[in-house]
Amino acid sequence: MAIGIFDSGLGGLTVLDAVQDQLPDVQFLYFADSEHAPYGVRASNDIHDLTNDAVHQLWDRGCNLVILACNTASAVALRRIQESGVPQGKRVLGVFVPLIEVITERKWGDNSPPREVAVKNVALFATPATVASRAFQREFAFRAVGVDVETQACAGVVDAIESGDLILARELVRSHVEALMRKMPNPQAAVLGCTHYPLLFDIFQEALGANVNVYSQGSIVAESLADYLMRHENMVGDGDGGFITTGDADTLSEQAAQFLGRRIDFKSV
Ligand code: DGL
16 A cells, blocks of 8 residues: 655655645655665765665565655656666656646646746755756756746755754754855745755745745645546555665654654664
C-alpha cells in the first residue's frame, strides 16, 4: 500500500505531513538518506547516483510511486532517472513542478504555452546545487513570461538543521534573506525551494516581511498528488509504510522530534 517519499534527511517530512493529511488512507514509506546528507553541496553525478540508488530501493520494497520530496534531487537527478528507463509499473515524480504550476496560475499538468502571470518578481531560496542547476528557472520559463527570478543559494542551512542546531539555522536564514533582498528589494513571492526550509517558515516570513507571499511545497504537493492518484489508482503500491534511514536511526528520530514536535521512529535500512 505504500508510496515512497524520499529526501536526503528530515526535510521531506514537511511534505510527508501534508500528504498524510490529504490522503489519510494511503501508506507512505519515508526514506532519509541521512548518511549522505546534505545533498545540496554535492556534485551533480553524486546527487544522481545517490538518488537513483534510493529510488531503486523504494521500488524494490514495493513502492510503485516514489516522490522525490527533495528539490535538489528533483532539480539535478529526476530527469536523468526518468530518461534512463523506469521499470514497468513504476514511477518517480519530483516536487518542483506542482509549486510552479500554482505560482503561474495553472491547473495540474497544464502544459500549454507560457503566458503572462500576475507575479513579476520571485525570490528563490534553495540549496547551492538546486540554484546551480537552473532547473527552477527552466520550468518557470515553460509556463510564464516576464517573470524575474532572483536566487539565493542558502549554504549551511540544511547542515544546521540536520545537526540539530536551530540557533545557527535561524541566523543563516536571516542572513540569506538579507543577501537576497540586496539583489531584489521587493519580491512579491518567495519560494522555499528546499523541503527543509518550511521547518523555519516563520523565520523566512519574518525576515521577508508580511507583504511577501511565501510558498512552501507541502500542501501544494499533497493536492497535486491526490489529483494524480485519482487518475493513476494503480500507483499505490504493495509495500509497508514506515520510516527508514541510511544514517543513525536513534539520532534521526530525536532530531525529527525536535523539529516536528512529535515522535517518529526511524529504522536503519
Ligand atoms: N530537502 C532537500 C531539498 O529539498 C535538501 C537537500 C540537501 O540535502 O542539501 O533540496
